[in-house]
Amino acid sequence: MIYYWGKGAYCGWICSCGALAETLGDTHRDKMPHGEKWNKLNLAGQVILGLAFVLLFFRIGGWVWPNSLMAGIFNAGMYGQLLGFQINYSWMVDVVLAGMIGYGVYFWLSGRFWCRFFCPLAALMHIYTKFSRFRILSDKKKCISCNQCTTVCHQGIDVMHYAQRGIPMDDPQCVRCSACVQSCPTGVLEFGQVDPSTEEVIGRDDLVASLTRAQEEAARENGHAAAANGHAPMTEGDQHVA
Numbered sequence: 139m140i141y142y143w144g145k146g147a148y149c150g151w152i153c154s155c156g157a158l159a160e161t162l163g164d165t166h167r168d169k170m171p172h173g174e175k176w177n178k179l180n181l182a183g184q185v186i187l188g189l190a191f192v193l194l195f196f197r198i199g200g201w202v203w204p205n206s207l208m209a210g211i212f213n214a215g216m217y218g219q220l221l222g223f224q225i226n227y228s229w230m231v232d233v234v235l236a237g238m239i240g241y242g243v244y245f246w247l248s249g250r251f252w253c254r255f256f257c258p259l260a261a262l263m264h265i266y267t268k269f270s271r272f273r274i275l276s277d278k279k280k281c282i283s284c285n286q287c288t289t290v291c292h293q294g295i296d297v298m299h300y301a302q303r304g305i306p307m308d309d310p311q312c313v314r315c316s317a318c319v320q321s322c323p324t325g326v327l328e329f330g331q332v333d334p335s336t337e338e339v340i341g342r343d344d345l346v347a348s349l350t351r352a353q354e355e356a357a358r359e360n361g362h363a364a365a366a367n368g369h370a371p372m373t374e375g376d377q378h379v380a
């Protein structure tokens with residue numbers, strides 16, 4: 139699934155946290171901070187993923203040797219206290235980061251704050267989404283550098299950087315929400331697939347996600363139909379009068 143459609147197939151269509159972010163957080167998507175400084179924090183999810191694997195190691199050891207040191211280390215890391223505070227994975231990640239911070243900043247830093255920076259499942263998907271065929275393709279001739287695509291990206295991706303160069307967008311953070319494709323005023327962007335080894339385009343999505351492209355296509359079909367009937371193509375004004 140990730141191979142063909144990217145991480146967004148899960149994060150955009152299956153995960154309930156993602157569903158909440160795309161509904162409650164949709165009107166706040168432009169509040170996600172962008173830039174190099176914030177991009178460094180993208181690695182926080184990898185650190186949490188590493189911790190989860192370490193805990194899993196001790197958890198398995200605890201199953202094999204109950205009441206052993208391994209079981210004790212797992213319990214301390216998962217549920218233990220430090221200086222009377224709940225400094226453990228369960229509280230720090232599940233309650234503080236995912237719950238309090240993730241939802242707490244929903245209306246100030248966009249609904250995808252947890253998804254972009256801290257989610258360990260996303261961090262895991264980032265590893266194998268590197269082999270994905272999914273890309274956002276761009277027709278760089280049409281780009282007017284308005285930055286709208288980057289502004290609406292609630293995963294903090296600089297979409298315009300790719301569009302201006304005509305490079306297939308391969309940022310693993312993409313959750314395929316289609317906001318950038320839809321909002322581009324000149325229809326530069328579209329979903330497609332590449333051969334990951336050569337980055338050669340091997341497919342374009344049949345379903346048009348761009349409003350501008352849909353209008354262009356409708357106008358083209360109108361022109362073809364009119365030509366086949368021997369009439370001048372119908373204009374928007376004609377349609378309105380009719």
Ligand code: SF4
Pocket residue numbers: 148149150153154155156157252253254257258259260
């Ligand atoms: S990033 Fe994590 S929390 Fe967000 S939609 Fe994906 S799997 Fe769910």
Ligand code: SF4
Pocket residue numbers: 274287290291292293294295297311312313314315316317318319
């Ligand atoms: S706005 Fe575009 S680049 Fe950003 S997550 Fe959505 S589809 Fe991906």
Ligand code: SF4
Pocket residue numbers: 280281282283284285286287288297298301302321322323324325326327
């Ligand atoms: S929204 Fe479209 S035209 Fe504007 S910068 Fe992005 S790709 Fe270029």
